[in-house]
Amino acid sequence: MRDDVLEVDVNGTPAGVRLWDPYVVEVTDLVHQGENEVALSVTNTLANLLNGMTRPSGLAGPPSLVPHASFTFEIAAATAERPDA
Numbered sequence: 484m485r486d487d488v489l490e491v492d493v494n495g496t497p498a499g500v501r502l503w504d505p506y507v508v509e510v511t512d513l514v515h516q517g518e519n520e521v522a523l524s525v526t527n528t529l530a531n532l533l534n535g536m537t538r539p540s541g542l543a544g545p546p547s548l549v550p551h552a553s554f555t556f557e558i559a560a561a562t563a564e565r566p567d568a
Contacts, residue, residue, distance in 0.1 A: 487540055490524040502528075510548070521546075 489506045491498040493513035501508060510521070527540045 486528050486530045488526045488528060490526075492522040492524075494520055521548075 486503065489501045489508075491500075491508045491510070493510045494515070496513050498510050498513055499508035513519075523542070523546060525541050531537055531540075
């Protein structure tokens with residue numbers, strides 16, 4: 484939900500804390516082949532107290548793992564001088 488705090492642990496290791504949207508945490512280095520354990524903790528902020536109203540809290544929908552392609556580019560240093568320099 485909006486204004487909640489998300490904490491993510493993967494296989495017992497903290498993966499990150501997010502205070503606002505988007506609640507995206509990079510977990511690539513923490514997962515391994517086979518079974519993995521992902522723990523999510525969602526907590527209200529002080530918005531309920533400060534705004535003087537109760538509001539829903541928790542997951543707005545099912546969490547998902549989204550694979551992203553990773554690219555590495557090697558940029559070589561220029562060897563020739565620029566003519567206008």
